[in-house]
Amino acid sequence: MMINAAVFYLFAFLSVIAAVFTISFASPVKSAISMIFCLFCLAVIYFTLGAHFVGIIQILVYAGAIMVLFLFVIMLLEKRDCESSESAITPAKSISIVIAATLFTAMAAAFLASAGHLEFPAAPDSYGSIKVLAGSIFHRYIFAFEALSVLVLAAIIGVTLLASKDTAGDKK
Amino acid sequence: MTAMTTIGLSHYLILSAALFAIGLIGLTTRRNIIVLFMCVELMLNSANLTILAYARQFGDSDFHAAALFVMVIAASEAALGLAMVVAMFRYRGTVDSDKLTILKG
Numbered sequence: 001m002m003i004n005a006a007v008f009y010l011f012a013f014l015s016v017i018a019a020v021f022t023i024s025f026a027s028p029v030k031s032a033i034s035m036i037f038c039l040f041c042l043a044v045i046y047f048t049l050g051a052h053f054v055g056i057i058q059i060l061v062y063a064g065a066i067m068v069l070f071l072f073v074i075m076l077l078e079k080r081d082c083e084s085s086e087s088a089i090t091p092a093k094s095i096s097i098v099i100a101a102t103l104f105t106a107m108a109a110a111f112l113a114s115a116g117h118l119e120f121p122a123a124p125d126s127y128g129s130i131k132v133l134a135g136s137i138f139h140r141y142i143f144a145f146e147a148l149s150v151l152v153l154a155a156i157i158g159v160t161l162l163a164s165k166d167t168a169g170d171k172k
Numbered sequence: 173m174t175a176m177t178t179i180g181l182s183h184y185l186i187l188s189a190a191l192f193a194i195g196l197i198g199l200t201t202r203r204n205i206i207v208l209f210m211c212v213e214l215m216l217n218s219a220n221l222t223i224l225a226y227a228r229q230f231g232d233s234d235f236h237a238a239a240l241f242v243m244v245i246a247a248s249e250a251a252l253g254l255a256m257v258v259a260m261f262r263y264r265g266t267v268d269s270d271k272l273t274i275l276k277g
Contacts, residue, residue, distance in 0.1 A: 004179065005178065005179045008179050008183065009179075012183075012187045015187070015191065016187070016190055016191065016194070019190075019191055019194040019195070019214055020194060022194075022198065022207075022210060022211075022214065023194060023195075023197060023198030023201070023202060023207070023211060028204055028206050028207055031207050031210060032210065035210050035213070035214070038214070038217075039217065042191075042217055042221065045184075045187070045221065046221075046224055048179075049184070049224050049225060049227070049228045050228055051224045051227065051228075051236055051239070053236065054220075054224060054236050054239050054240060054243075057240060057243060058243070061243055061247060062213075062217075062243065062246075065247070066213070066246070066247055066250050069250060069251065069254060070206065070209070070210065070250070070254065073206060073254045073257060073258060074206055076258065077206075077257070077258065077261050077267055093200070093201045096196075096197060096200035096201055097197055097201070099196075099200075100193040100194075100196045100197045100200070101193065103189075103192075103193055103196065104189050104190060104192075104193035107185075107186075107189035107192075107193075108186045108189055108190075111181075111182045111185040111186055111189065112182055112186070115180065115181045115182035115185060118180045118181055118182065119178045119179075119180045120180055120181065120228050120229060121229070121231065122231075123228065123231045124231050126233070127228075127231055127233055128233055128236065129233070132233040133233055133236050133237060136233060136234045136236070136237040137237045137240070140234065140237075141234075141237050141241075144237075144241060145241075148241055148244050148245070151244070151245070151248055152244065152247075152248055154248075155248035155251055155252050156251075158252055158255070159251050159252055159255040162252075162255040162256060162258070162259045163255050163258060163259070
């Protein structure tokens, strides 16, 4: 439990730092690299929750596939001049920062008031095992799984249509 | 055992709230559409962290399936969104959200 707490604090700190870097770097490539690091830290935090399979999928799919797609598109489109005036703090930006900070304070206060310093109850032996997870995905929630496969198919068709030159929207 | 060495539900929920707030700040202050998409992914991840924290609290592995389904939806959303960004860049020549004003009255 001590080691779990130490790992949690270390990687929670690192993930928050990486998230702040993600939104503060002017260069989108640096943002994407920080985001990959943040997602990796979150995967470690999933491990501390006993969600080993979800953590591994997080590394493979999120930090691997999705962020590589982001990097690919950034490097395809990158124009150096489009971020030049982003660093200035305008009144609108400071208002949004204050609103988000207020939201965080309210949520943290509510969580501390309701959940307090509650420790997790002991989990059942089979908790997070792939056997149980496969049972819930492929048996109990099979309809949601199939609906998601249709969603992914629709996404593939949509992406192919959007990316092809003839249907890009300018000429019919 | 002091409060610092035992971690529980509230620790994970507060981390999740922090990531959500950071994503919200990024979403409202940045103008590059690709970075905006990354902020949305960050907020989806904080939602996933909440799901998994409650899964541990209730000792129910079914929530893990929900987290995986959220990941699938996030992947589809990222792929479609980035394809839209590429099409928009081809049409308008920019990824700056302030310069995309077609729908402005």
